[in-house]
Amino acid sequence: MEILRVENLTKEYSSNGVTVRALFDINLQFNQGEFTVIAGPSGSGKTTLLNIIGSLDKPTFGKVFFLGEDLSKKSKSELSDIRLHKIGFIFQAYNLIPVLTNLENVEFPLMLLGMSGRDRKERALNIMEELDIAELANKRPNTVSGGQQQRVAVARAIVHSPILVLADEPTANLDSKSASSLLDLMEKMNAGKNITFIFSSHDKNVIDRARRLILLKDGTVVQDAIN
Amino acid sequence: MFIAKLAWRNIWRNKRRSLIVIVSVVVGVSSSLLNDSFGVGIMNQMIDNLIKSHDSNVQIYKSGFRENKKVIDVIPGKDKILSLIGRFKNINGYSERVISFGLISSAANSSGVSIVGVRPELEKNVTDIHKKIVSGRYLSYQRNEIVISKKVAEKLEVELGDKVVAVGSDIRGNVSSQMFRVIGIYRSGISEYDNINVYVPLSDAQQMLNLGNNIHEIAVSIKDYRKSSELKEKILAELSNNNIDKMLYEVSTFQELMPMMMAFLDVYQQWSYIIYIIIGIAVLFGVVNTMLMTVMERINEFGVIMSIGIRNSKLVKMIIYESLFMGLIGTITGFIIGLLIYYPMSIYGVDMSNFSESMASFGLPNIIYPKLNTIVIINTLLIIPFVTMIAGIFPAIKAIRLQPSEAVRFV
Numbered sequence: 001m002e003i004l005r006v007e008n009l010t011k012e013y014s015s016n017g018v019t020v021r022a023l024f025d026i027n028l029q030f031n032q033g034e035f036t037v038i039a040g041p042s043g044s045g046k047t048t049l050l051n052i053i054g055s056l057d058k059p060t061f062g063k064v065f066f067l068g069e070d071l072s073k074k075s076k077s078e079l080s081d082i083r084l085h086k087i088g089f090i091f092q093a094y095n096l097i098p099v100l101t102n103l104e105n106v107e108f109p110l111m112l113l114g115m116s117g118r119d120r121k122e123r124a125l126n127i128m129e130e131l132d133i134a135e136l137a138n139k140r141p142n143t144v145s146g147g148q149q150q151r152v153a154v155a156r157a158i159v160h161s162p163i164l165v166l167a168d169e170p171t172a173n174l175d176s177k178s179a180s181s182l183l184d185l186m187e188k189m190n191a192g193k194n195i196t197f198i199f200s201s202h203d204k205n206v207i208d209r210a211r212r213l214i215l216l217k218d219g220t221v222v223q224d225a226i227n
Numbered sequence: 228m229f230i231a232k233l234a235w236r237n238i239w240r241n242k243r244r245s246l247i248v249i250v251s252v253v254v255g256v257s258s259s260l261l262n263d264s265f266g267v268g269i270m271n272q273m274i275d276n277l278i279k280s281h282d283s284n285v286q287i288y289k290s291g292f293r294e295n296k297k298v299i300d301v302i303p304g305k306d307k308i309l310s311l312i313g314r315f316k317n318i319n320g321y322s323e324r325v326i327s328f329g330l331i332s333s334a335a336n337s338s339g340v341s342i343v344g345v346r347p348e349l350e351k352n353v354t355d356i357h358k359k360i361v362s363g364r365y366l367s368y369q370r371n372e373i374v375i376s377k378k379v380a381e382k383l384e385v386e387l388g389d390k391v392v393a394v395g396s397d398i399r400g401n402v403s404s405q406m407f408r409v410i411g412i413y414r415s416g417i418s419e420y421d422n423i424n425v426y427v428p429l430s431d432a433q434q435m436l437n438l439g440n441n442i443h444e445i446a447v448s449i450k451d452y453r454k455s456s457e458l459k460e461k462i463l464a465e466l467s468n469n470n471i472d473k474m475l476y477e478v479s480t481f482q483e484l485m486p487m488m489m490a491f492l493d494v495y496q497q498w499s500y501i502i503y504i505i506i507g508i509a510v511l512f513g514v515v516n517t518m519l520m521t522v523m524e525r526i527n528e529f530g531v532i533m534s535i536g537i538r539n540s541k542l543v544k545m546i547i548y549e550s551l552f553m554g555l556i557g558t559i560t561g562f563i564i565g566l567l568i569y570y571p572m573s574i575y576g577v578d579m580s581n582f583s584e585s586m587a588s589f590g591l592p593n594i595i596y597p598k599l600n601t602i603v604i605i606n607t608l609l610i611i612p613f614v615t616m617i618a619g620i621f622p623a624i625k626a627i628r629l630q631p632s633e634a635v636r637f638v
């Protein structure tokens with residue numbers, strides 16, 4: 001089943017009168033349950049593409065359809081709600097909220113969804129157990145390792161059972177061992193919960209584990225292949 | 228709750244910066260509380276002093292007497308009026324007075340004065356000059372006694388027991404004079420009164436001015452000074468009820484007797500609002516500035532929670548909570564500190580005798596007892612938290628204007 005389609009997507013940034021074309025005429029289609037890596041050198045447009053797919057940014061030309069709906073027709077708060085209900089994000093720098101405990105970080109999307117305190121806690125703890133980080137629940141993010149923080153970030157991204165998880169170079173700050181165990185985890189969630197994963201990377205080890213690989217170069221797709 | 232908890236913890240991320248904001252609120256709140264309670268205390272005491280030294284709450288005269296002070300303008304049908312007044316409840320008492328301008332002379336000097344004839348027992352229910360005797364005693368019912376102020380005594384170079392001669396014009400316009408013996412010297416603390424009022428027995432004054440048993444003024448004292456205007460209305464109504472021609476009389480409240488003082492009070496009230504506005508603006512800028520800094524520092528974090536899907540309204544709520552919490556902590560702490568300083572001062576008073584010489588003409592007493600009233604409490608407890616809430620709005624707008632993709636990239 002198709003969940004996401006990108007049509008003739010072009011993104012230009014202009015600053016100080018200079019226009020930079022970050023993406024040019026991208027056409028892509030994603031189905032539910034895919035495990036896709038977007039690879040490409042630095043500056044090739046990976047982050048830009050993920051941001052636009054995730055409704056954090058708008059294309060200059062072209063359209064993004066998420067679950068059949070044209071995102072360009074949505075208001076700011078409708079987009080917030082789509083992200084809240086259907087999409088999870090994982091960032092390179094973990095980006096947990098430092099004043100919240102790991103558990104509270106995982107609870108955060110559930111809180112925004114209006115879930116009651118007790119249900120929220122139970123659900124968040126369950127996910128953390130599944131990801132083997134339950135013992136970190138009451139610690140603050142900055143007191144645990146980078147690999148552990150990224151697991152908490154994964155828990156936060158999937159706790160509300162999104163359809164799509166977008167991860168921008170999630171392993172870039174991790175050593176190879178932590179990176180591969182994080183990938184194990186994402187594969188497990190992908191298989192067990194049928195969550196679609198799209199992530200960007202330029203790490204050879206990550207790229208090898210992709211089931212679908214999209215290669216970007218200078219803002220255009222130069223390869224799109226199933227492994 | 229979660230948002231409130233998050234906001235609360237965010238305050239303590241940069242303790243020093245938040246504390247600076249909180250301390251500025253504390254100083255603002257406690258100082259405005261003290262400033263106001265001082266002002267209210269001074270005003271109350273000044274008014275009270277003026278009322279108790281001479282003016283009383285409500286005065287009744289024949290129409291025109293207050294303006295021209297003609298000896299002939301005695302109160303028509305005063306016995307009827309007195310019996311009406313006597314029936315009022317909630318009054319401390321009333322005093323019959325004869326008032327006449329004249330000259331008082333000793334061997335050394337003479338001084339223009341207002342000779343006030345009173346019945347000592349009645350006057351004691353209305354004013355407290357009898358408590359402000361610095362040497363000698365107050366009037367009794369003996370004849371030819373006079374109580375003068377310390378100032379007049381110094382000018383005339385007289386002491387207790389000395390004789391003075393009072394000269395005035397009687398009801399027919401003839402010069403009349405009488406000798407008095409100084410039996411008491413008072414000091415009211417209000418130079419306007421000290422300079423001019425001398426007290427003699429009512430009957431002596433009536434005799435000297437050939438008034439028979441007529442009087443010029445009835446001064447009424449009331450338990451709650453705020454009900455003065457009400458009393459005036461009641462008196463006027465009673466006059467009508469008894470078919471007495473209201474036009475013959477003039478009934479004045481102390482507010483009407485001291486227009487300067489009331490104007491001064493008004494100005495003070497305005498001034499204290501200006502102080503509030505100044506403090507409010509200072510707090511506003513402090514909080515806006517701090518909140519803007521924290522927003523700029525947390526752009527990346529805002530980007531993250533925006534990507535998670537926070538709605539603008541919740542984001543605004545979080546930021547406003549942060550500034551409101553700082554305002555509340557500061558207000559409550561400032562209020563408590565203010566009260567802790569206020570309480571002992573309100574009980575023991577603050578000695579202002581260094582300033583009292585210059586302030587005496589306003590009726591300012593030596594010892595000020597600050598007084599908190601509900602308006603002060605409401606002002607201090609509501610204004611600052613409200614201001615800090617307002618201060619949160621601008622940084623909050625700044626935050627929701629962020630483009631999530633840019634914010635997430637921001638480091």
Ligand SMILES: Nc1ncnc2c1ncn2[C@@H]1O[C@H](COP(=O)(O)OP(=O)(O)O)[C@@H](O)[C@H]1O
Nearest residue numbers: 013015020022041042043044045046047048049
């Ligand atoms: N906000 C921006 N303003 C101007 N240019 C930008 C902005 N964001 C990205 N770019 C440019 O767009 C191109 C693609 O960037 P990006 O999507 O970050 O690539 P990648 O994630 O693959 O490194 C780069 O040339 C980058 O300099």
Ligand SMILES: [Mg+2]
Nearest residue numbers: 046047048168
């Ligand atoms: Mg990138």
